[in-house]
Amino acid sequence: MTTASPVGRLSVRVLALGYLALLLLVPIGVVLYRTFEPGLGEVWDSITTPAAVSAFWLTIELAAIAVPLNTIFGIVAALVLVRSRVRGKWLLQAFIDLPFAISPVVIGLALFLLYGRQGWLGPTLTDAGIQIIFSVPGMVLATIFVCLPFVVREVAPVLREIGDEQEQAAATLGASRWQTFRRITLPAIRWGVAYGVVLSTARAIGEFGAVSVVSGKISGETVTLPLLVENRYSNFDLSGAYAASALLAVIALATLLAMTLLQRKGDPR
Amino acid sequence: MATSAATAPAPPARARAGRRAGTRGLTGLGVGVVTLWLSVIVLLPLAALTAKAFDGGVDEFWTAVSSRQAVSALKFTIGVSVIVAVVNAVAGVAIAWTLVRDDFRGRRLVNAVIDLPFALPTIVAGITLLALWGPRSPIGVNLAFTQVSVAMALLFVTLPFGVRAVQPVLIELDTEMEEAAASLGASGPRVFRSIVLPNLMPAILSGAALAFARAVGEFGSIVLISGNKPFDTQVSSVFIFKQIESDNPVGAAAVSVVLLLVSLLMLVALRVIESWGSRHDHR
Numbered sequence: 435m436t437t438a439s440p441v442g443r444l445s446v447r448v449l450a451l452g453y454l455a456l457l458l459l460v461p462i463g464v465v466l467y468r469t470f471e472p473g474l475g476e477v478w479d480s481i482t483t484p485a486a487v488s489a490f491w492l493t494i495e496l497a498a499i500a501v502p503l504n505t506i507f508g509i510v511a512a513l514v515l516v517r518s519r520v521r522g523k524w525l526l527q528a529f530i531d532l533p534f535a536i537s538p539v540v541i542g543l544a545l546f547l548l549y550g551r552q553g554w555l556g557p558t559l560t561d562a563g564i565q566i567i568f569s570v571p572g573m574v575l576a577t578i579f580v581c582l583p584f585v586v587r588e589v590a591p592v593l594r595e596i597g598d599e600q601e602q603a604a605a606t607l608g609a610s611r612w613q614t615f616r617r618i619t620l621p622a623i624r625w626g627v628a629y630g631v632v633l634s635t636a637r638a639i640g641e642f643g644a645v646s647v648v649s650g651k652i653s654g655e656t657v658t659l660p661l662l663v664e665n666r667y668s669n670f671d672l673s674g675a676y677a678a679s680a681l682l683a684v685i686a687l688a689t690l691l692a693m694t695l696l697q698r699k700g701d702p703r
Numbered sequence: 704m705a706t707s708a709a710t711a712p713a714p715p716a717r718a719r720a721g722r723r724a725g726t727r728g729l730t731g732l733g734v735g736v737v738t739l740w741l742s743v744i745v746l747l748p749l750a751a752l753t754a755k756a757f758d759g760g761v762d763e764f765w766t767a768v769s770s771r772q773a774v775s776a777l778k779f780t781i782g783v784s785v786i787v788a789v790v791n792a793v794a795g796v797a798i799a800w801t802l803v804r805d806d807f808r809g810r811r812l813v814n815a816v817i818d819l820p821f822a823l824p825t826i827v828a829g830i831t832l833l834a835l836w837g838p839r840s841p842i843g844v845n846l847a848f849t850q851v852s853v854a855m856a857l858l859f860v861t862l863p864f865g866v867r868a869v870q871p872v873l874i875e876l877d878t879e880m881e882e883a884a885a886s887l888g889a890s891g892p893r894v895f896r897s898i899v900l901p902n903l904m905p906a907i908l909s910g911a912a913l914a915f916a917r918a919v920g921e922f923g924s925i926v927l928i929s930g931n932k933p934f935d936t937q938v939s940s941v942f943i944f945k946q947i948e949s950d951n952p953v954g955a956a957a958v959s960v961v962l963l964l965v966s967l968l969m970l971v972a973l974r975v976i977e978s979w980g981s982r983h984d985h986r
Contacts (some may be wrong), residue, residue, distance in 0.1 A: 442891045443805055450801040451813070453794050457859055460818060460893040461835040468834055511737045518730040527881055528970055529741050532749075535966035536848035537920025539940045543947060544748035546756045547956060554751050566714075633821070636721060640824025643940065647947060660826045660923070667830060679827045688820040693822070694815045 460695025463682075469676040478596045480677035488654045489662040492570070496645070496658065497638035500577040504634055508585025509627065513619075515586070516593040517533045541579050545572055568650030573658070576644035581637050582609070585630030592626035594621075636689040640682065750965070767957035775934045776942040777961065783850065783938070784918035787857040792911040794858075795865020796903065802866070803873040820862050825923025828859050828869035833928055847931030853938060856924040861914035868910025869903055876902055905980030909973060916969040920962060 467478060480486065509567040511530060515523055547553050549566040559566060566572045602623075620627075642660040649656040657665065659682055665679065667675040757764050767773065802814050820828060832855055836846040846852040876899070884894045922940040929936040931945065939962055946955035 440889050446797055447801050447805050447807065449915045450794070450797040454798065454813065454816070457818065457855070457862065458967055461831045462819075464841060465831045465834040468977075486950075507737070507740050507918075510733050514730065514733040514737050516751060518733065520730065520734055524974075526737065526741070529745060530975075532745060535916045535920070535960075535970050537940045537962050539919065539943045539947075539960055541748070541753070541824070543943060543952070543955055543959055544752040546947070547952060548748045552952065554754075575744065579748070582744065617958035636822045637729055640827070640923075642824060642826045642926075643944075645800075647868070647944065655970065660824045663826050663830065673840075675830060679830050682824050682827050685820070686824065686827070689822040690815060690818055 438442065461499055465676060465679065465683075467606045468631065469673075469680045470662045472673055474693060475678045477680065480674050480681075481681050485653055486658065486659075486681075487661060489657045489678075491658045492573075492656070493639055493658040493660075495570070496573055496634050499574050500581055500630060500638050502519055503578060504581050505585050505627065505631055507582070508630055509623070511586045512589035512623075515590050517598060530583050530586050533579055538641065541645060542576055542644040545575055545579070545644075545648050555661070566700025567648050568652070569656060572648035573656060575644050576639055576648050577638050580641050581634040581643050584634040584637065585627060587625050588630035589626045592623045596622045614632045625696055625699050629693065632689055632696060639685055664666060712933050734973050752956050753960055755952060756960040758956075763953065764957045764960075768961055770932050770954075772937070773939075773942060773954070776937045776939045777958070779850070779853075779935075779937065780939040781853050781965075783857065786914050787854055787861060788911040788915040788916045790854075791858060791861050791914045792907050795864075795869050795910055796907060798866045799869040799873050803861055817866050818863050820860050823971055825860060825921070825961045826927070828924040829856055829927045831923055832856055832859060832924070837920055837928070839870070845966055847928055848932060850934060850936055852928045853925055856928050857918040860921055860924050864917065865907075865910045865916040867948060868906045870904040873899075893923040905976060909980065912969055912973050912976060913927075916966060917972075919965055920971075942947040 473543060481490075502608060505527050509524075514520070515530075536687065548555055548569055549559060549572060551560070551567070553567075556567075564571075566575070600618050601614050604618050605611075609617070641658075642662055642664070645658055646664070649658070649661060651657055651661060651665065659678055663675050663678045666672075666678060756767075798817070801855070802810060832852070833840070833847060833915075836844060836852060836855065838845055838847055846855065880898050881894050884898050885891075889897070921938075921941055922944065925938055926941055926944070927939065929941060931937050931941050937945075939958055943955045943958050943962075946952075946958070
C-alpha cells in the first residue's frame with residue numbers, strides 16, 4: 435500500500451500522535467480529571483446555580499435564533515452562487531467568506547460602533563427606546579455575523595456537484611419552482627445543509643470574542659456560557675470554570691459525534 | 704462531501720444557458736435577499752468601523768496605528784501567526800499521512816478527534832491548555848503568560864485546518880507513481896519529496912493560509928493564557944479589546960482596520976492558491 439519504510443512510517447506515526455497528545459488529548463484529560471476531582475455533586479451544583487442556568491438558556495437562545503436564520507440565508511446564497519449567472523458573484527463569495535477571516539473582537543467592535551451609544555444608529559435607536567448593544571439583540575447580531583458562512587460553504591459544493599439536470603427535468607414536466615426545490619434540490623443537498631447547521635450551532639454556542647464585546651456582561655441577563663467560564667476563571671473560581679467548561683465540552687462532543695455521523699452519511703466511502 | 708455520487712456529471716454549458724431565461728425572476732429575488740442580508744449583518748457594521756477609524760482624519764488614524772504598543776502587538780501577532788501556520792502545515796502533513804497511509808488501532812478515533820478544536824469553544828480551549836501547561840501543571844511545566852503559550856493556543860485552534868486540507872488530496876493520490884519511483888530505486892524520503900510533496904503543495908498552502916488567517920484574529924483561546932503583557936504576549940485582538948474597555952473606540956477601530964486589511968489580503972491569497980490548485984487538477 436505504501437512505499438515508506440517501516441522505520442520511517444513508525445517515526446511519522448509517533449511524531450503525529452505525540453503532537454496530538456501533547457496539544458489536544460492530554461490537556462483535555464487533565465481538565466476532565468480536575469473537573470470531576472471534587473465529585474459529581476459539586477459539578478452539578480456548580481452548573482445549576484441561577485447564573486449558570488440563565489447563561490445556559492441564553493446560549494441556547496442565541497443559537498436558536500441565529501442558526502435557523504443563517505440556514506435560510508445559506509441555502510438561498512448557495513443557490514445564487516451556484517445556479518445564477520449574475521455578474522460580480524466572486525464579490526458576493528468574498529463577502530460571505532469575510533466573517534471567517536475577521537477577528538471576533540473586530541466583529542464585536544463593528545457592531546458596537548454601528549448600534550452603540552456613539553454609533554451611527556445609536557442615537558436614533560436610543561430615542562426609539564431600543565437597546566441593542568449590551569443587551570441580547572446585539573449578541574444575536576454578533577452570533578449571526580460569525581456563523582454566516584458555514585451553511586453556504588457546505589451547500590455550494592454539493593449543489594455544484596449534483597448539477598441541474600434533474601431540476602430541469604422537473605421544470606420541463608411542469609413542476610413549479612417551489613416544487614422543484616422541495617422535491618429535487620432540497621433532498622439532494624440535505625446532508626450538506628445538516629453539516630452546515632451542526633458547524634453553525636457549534637460556533638454559535640461557543641462564540642466568545644464577538645459576543646463578549648457587545649454583551650456588557652450583566653449577570654443573569656447577558657452572560658452566555660463561554661462568558662461565564664471566563665468570568666469564573668478570572669475570579670479564581672477554578673472548579674466553577676471547569677464545571678461550566680465541561681458542560682460546553684459535552685455540547686462540543688455531541689457536535690463532534692453529529693459531524694462524524696453526517697460525514698459518513700454524506701460520503702459513500 | 705459527495706452527497707450523490709450516482710448522479711450524472713455536471714451538465715454542459717449549453718444546458719445551463721438554456722434555463723437562464725426561466726429562472727431570472729427567482730435569481731433576482733435571491734440576489735436581492737442575499738445582498739440585503741449581507742449588507743445589514745456584515746457590510747454596514749464594517750463601514751461604521753472604518754468610518755470611526757478615520758473619525759479624526761488620517762493623521763489620528765496613523766497616530767493610533769503607529770503607537771509603540773499597537774505596533775508591537777501587531778508585529779507579535781503576525782510573527783506568531785507565521786510560525787503557527789508553518790508548524791501547523793508540517794504537523795498537518797504528518798497527521799494526515801498517518802491517518803491515510805498508516806494503519807493502527809484507534810485510527811478512526813484519532814480521525815474524529817482532529818475536529819475537536821472546531822467543536823470546542825475557544826475559551827474552553829484556553830482553559831484546557833492552562834490545565835496542562837499552566838500554573839497548576841501536573842507535570843510542573845508552567846508556560847502561562849509566555850509567547851510560547853500564545854503559539855500553543857493558536858496551534859490548538861488551527862489544528863484541523865492543516866490536517867483537513869491535506870487529507871482528501873492524500874486519499875485521492877494514486878500510489879502508482881510512488882511505487883514506480885521506489886521500484887526505480889528512490890528512497891522513501893526522496894519519493895516523498897519529489898512525488899508526494901508537489902502533489903500536496905496547493906492543499907498545504909491553502910491549509911496554511913487558513914490557519915494564518917484564523918491565528919491573526921484569534922481571541923478566545925488567547926485571552927486567558929497570554930496574560931496580556933504589553934510588548935511581550937499582547938496580540939492585536941487582545942489589544943483592541945483592551946482599547947474598547949478603556950473607552951478608546953477610535954484607537955481600537957484604527958487597529959481593527961489594519962487587521963481587516965490583513966484578513967482581506969489572506970482571502971485574496973486563498974483565491975489565488977485555489978485557482979492555482981485547480982489548474983494542477985487534471986480531472
